[in-house]
Amino acid sequence: MRRRLIAFWFVLPAFLLYTVFAVYPLLSALANSFWRWQGTARAGFAGTDNFTGLFTTFPLDQQLWPAFWHTMAFFAGTMLMQNTVGLLIAVLLAELPVARRFLRTVFTVPYLVGGLVVGYLWSLLLSPVFGPVGAGLDAMGLGALARPWLGDPATALPTVILVNAWHHLGFPILLFGAALAGLPPEYGECARVDGATAWQRFRRVTLPLLLPSIGVISILTFLGSMNTFELVYALSGAQGNQPTGPGGATDVLGLLFYRIAFAEGGTNAIGQSSALAVLLFIATFVVAVTADRFIRSRS
Amino acid sequence: MTRTVRLAGYLLLWSYAAVALAPMLVMLLNSLRPNADVLSVPLGLPSTLDFTNYETAWTEASFSTYVWNSVLVTAGAVALDVGVALPASYALGRFGFRGRAVLTAYFLAGLMLPVRLGILPTFHLLGSMNLIDSRLGLILVYAAGGIPFSVFVMTAFFRGLPADLDEAARLDGAGELRIFARIMVPLVKPAIATVVVFRFVPLWNDFFYPLVLLRSSDRYTLPVGLTQFFGEFQTNWAALFAGLVITTVPLIVLFVVATRQIVEGLTAGLGR
Numbered sequence: 001m002r003r004r005l006i007a008f009w010f011v012l013p014a015f016l017l018y019t020v021f022a023v024y025p026l027l028s029a030l031a032n033s034f035w036r037w038q039g040t041a042r043a044g045f046a047g048t049d050n051f052t053g054l055f056t057t058f059p060l061d062q063q064l065w066p067a068f069w070h071t072m073a074f075f076a077g078t079m080l081m082q083n084t085v086g087l088l089i090a091v092l093l094a095e096l097p098v099a100r101r102f103l104r105t106v107f108t109v110p111y112l113v114g115g116l117v118v119g120y121l122w123s124l125l126l127s128p129v130f131g132p133v134g135a136g137l138d139a140m141g142l143g144a145l146a147r148p149w150l151g152d153p154a155t156a157l158p159t160v161i162l163v164n165a166w167h168h169l170g171f172p173i174l175l176f177g178a179a180l181a182g183l184p185p186e187y188g189e190c191a192r193v194d195g196a197t198a199w200q201r202f203r204r205v206t207l208p209l210l211l212p213s214i215g216v217i218s219i220l221t222f223l224g225s226m227n228t229f230e231l232v233y234a235l236s237g238a239q240g241n242q243p244t245g246p247g248g249a250t251d252v253l254g255l256l257f258y259r260i261a262f263a264e265g266g267t268n269a270i271g272q273s274s275a276l277a278v279l280l281f282i283a284t285f286v287v288a289v290t291a292d293r294f295i296r297s298r299s
Numbered sequence: 300m301t302r303t304v305r306l307a308g309y310l311l312l313w314s315y316a317a318v319a320l321a322p323m324l325v326m327l328l329n330s331l332r333p334n335a336d337v338l339s340v341p342l343g344l345p346s347t348l349d350f351t352n353y354e355t356a357w358t359e360a361s362f363s364t365y366v367w368n369s370v371l372v373t374a375g376a377v378a379l380d381v382g383v384a385l386p387a388s389y390a391l392g393r394f395g396f397r398g399r400a401v402l403t404a405y406f407l408a409g410l411m412l413p414v415r416l417g418i419l420p421t422f423h424l425l426g427s428m429n430l431i432d433s434r435l436g437l438i439l440v441y442a443a444g445g446i447p448f449s450v451f452v453m454t455a456f457f458r459g460l461p462a463d464l465d466e467a468a469r470l471d472g473a474g475e476l477r478i479f480a481r482i483m484v485p486l487v488k489p490a491i492a493t494v495v496v497f498r499f500v501p502l503w504n505d506f507f508y509p510l511v512l513l514r515s516s517d518r519y520t521l522p523v524g525l526t527q528f529f530g531e532f533q534t535n536w537a538a539l540f541a542g543l544v545i546t547t548v549p550l551i552v553l554f555v556v557a558t559r560q561i562v563e564g565l566t567a568g569l570g571r
Contacts, residue, residue: 004397006475007390011402014387014446017379021443022409025417025424032420040423089315092308105558106316109323112550112561114504116522120529121326121543124536132325135341166318171565178566198304227413230506230522234529240510261419262511270419277416288411 026281033274038267050268050275060260060272063243067256074161074252075225079218081165086172086217087210091202093173094180104177111170118167119234126150126159150235156249160235167231168224172217179213180206215295219288226284229254239263253280323547330540337537352541360532362545364517365524372434372509372520373502376441377495383442384449385491389479391450392457393465403454409447418511425512432514440512441502449494452567456490457483496557497564500550521546 036046054060089107093100110118125133128148137146149159183206192201232252236244241263243251257280260266261273329337330352331345356362390396391403421440422431430436460483468478484491506522513519516527528542554561 003394007394007396007399010386010390010394010479014383014406014450015402017383017439017443018406018409018446021421021424021440022412022414022417022446025420026412026414028420028424029417085315089312092312096305096308096312098309103312103316105555106320108554108561109551110319112500112554113323113547114506114522116504116506116525117543117546120525120539121322124539125322125325130338130341130536132329132341139342166322169319174562174565178562223411223413227415230504233506234526257416258507273419277419281413281416284413285411 029274029277030281032270033278035271036268037270040270046271050271051279053268053272054275054279057272063248063251063256066243066248067251067253070157070249070251071225071228071253073157074164074228075222077158077161078165078168078225079221082169082172082217082221083214085165086169087176087214089169090173090176090180091206093177104173107173108170110167111174113167115167115228115230116234118163119231122163123150123235123237150250151246153246153249156236156245160232160245160250163235164228164231168221171220172213175213175217176210179210183209212295215291219291219295222287222291223284225252226280227254228252229258326540326543326547329537330544332537334535334537337540352535352537353545355532355535355538356528356542356545360524360528360538360542361516362521362524362528362542365519365521366545368434368518368524369503369520372437372441373499375434375438376445376502377498379438379442380445380449380498381491381494384446384453384494385484385487386479387446388450388453389457389483392454393460393483403450406447406450409444410451412447414444415507418507422511431512432518433512434518437508437512437520440508441505445494445498445502448498448564448567452494452564453487453490456487460486492557493560493563493567496553496560497567499553500561503550 033050034046034048036043036049054064093103093107113121125131126149128134128146128151134143134146137143147155149155196204229252232238232244232250232255233240236250238244238255240255240258242259244255245251253276257273257276260276261269266272325342328343328345329341331349332343333349333351336343336346387406391399391406425431425433425436425440428436430439464482464486465478468482473482504522505520506526509520509523510526513523516524519527525542525546529539532538532542
């Protein structure tokens with residue numbers, strides 16, 4: 001009994017802080033999504049009106065699906081880069097010893113920099129008039145390739161995705177690196193004795209053992225994509241009050257959420273943004289839990 | 300692995316190293332060049348070491364204030380986070396009591412929760428406490444958001460310590476607070492270091508919360524300050540590059556000094 005009391009006092013501060021400033025706001029958003037709002041005052045029970053309203057009220061009905069698909073493309077593109085290029089680099093890094101630590105540090109540096117800084121940096125680098133990237137292409141005689149990447153609706157989203165991949169590639173490199181270092185060396189040795197080629201060893205032995213890491217990276221990339229905000233905000237030179245990129249080409253769910261909640265000034269902002277928050281919440285939670293189950297069952 | 304494959308491998312690694320580093324290098328070099336040069340020759344070396352751009356950013360655009368605010372908010376939040384998570388993790392990791400599993404799960408659920416989605420209620424909650432446009436408000440929200448990760452890392456660490464450590468002290472008649480502060484806390488220093496370093500990075504970089512919660516520019520942290528700077532100094536590219544360098548350098552220094560803690564923090568989720 002005494003120990004229970006002591007435990008209570010030890011846990012209490014963390015419990016209060018976490019409950020009041022992290023859990024309560026989330027639950028509160030859930031409750032708010034079922035009410036109609038006039039500014040900050042409740043104006044009657046809305047049932048599921050806020051949720052259906054996301055898909056039917058102008059201008060949301062025009063913006064929600066594009067933002068959704070852009071977010072999915074964002075996730076798919078980034079995840080693909082992480083699990084191919086990132087994996088390749090991690091494997092090479094594990095196999096080739098020269099300057100390993102230096103290279104690992106170099107690969108990780110972009111990952112530490114915040115999304116906002118990365119966005120602003122690349123917006124300068126890619127600028128069509130004064131941008132160093134265009135100047136670099138010119139210097140190599142490839143000036144014909146230069147174009148306003150972020151200003152052209154056809155290239156804006158792929159460019160943002162590539163910048164995001166550049167930003168985050170250090171993460172899979174470190175994670176795969178740690179996983180590779182943790183594999184028992186006997187596995188590879190046995191296969192080597194059996195006369196397997198390097199590729200066969202990778203395909204049959206290493207890759208299956210790395211599946212949990214691929215899963216973890218994919219889940220975290222999904223969570224990150226649903227939250228993407230800073231990078232696109234800075235890269236597209238947004239103020240947050242209208243769809244980003246040329247013709248809304250780089251608009252993502254994270255930006256849409258911010259816009260509804262704070263920048264558009266609709267009278268039912270609380271109801272609608274809470275409904276979107278709940279949908280995003282359910283999506284991330286379902287995906288995370290299912291993927292987590294799947295990874296556990298495979299490993 | 301054959302010689303050719305090896306060579307191709309190294310070539311690929313160094314090429315990607317160039318891709319990863321070149322943008323940062325351009326950022327650094329252009330921050331040291333006069334603006335006229337940067338605009339006429341976007342890709343070039345500084346002819347002299349010129350820190351004018353840094354002066355512009357530091358004084359004219361009040362980066363001195365932003366850096367101070369960022370240090371204050373980040374350090375305050377990490378200290379509060381660790382300060383409350385440490386005793387909680389100790390109790391959750393080493394005390395047997397009913398409801399411990401549920402309580403641990405309650406904290407760890409936060410690892411998966413997109414806390415940002417609660418921003419509107421957070422805004423109104425802080426409003427009711429008079430903590431809008433306040434660095435303290437930001438500190439409270441950041442510390443709360445960090446608790447799941449801190450509890451996750453430190454509970455595991457406490458659990459891994461030998462069982463007889465605190466039992467022996469208890470038999471000697473040492474009080475619980477004393478056992479915690481004098482015996483247990485020194486033993487989990489590595490876990491504390493991981494949490495401190497690893498929480499520092501996202502808080503230093505965060506833009507979303509200060510964008511919503513702060514109003515006056517003398518309270519801005521670096522990312523919001525940077526946004527204001529990019530609006531006001533649009534044509535002074537050299538100064539913009541200097542502003543980006545100022546925001547980035549502390550993180551790179553931190554990484555070089557504490558590589559091990561960062562890697563540990565990143566891979567902490569892998570062992571679950």
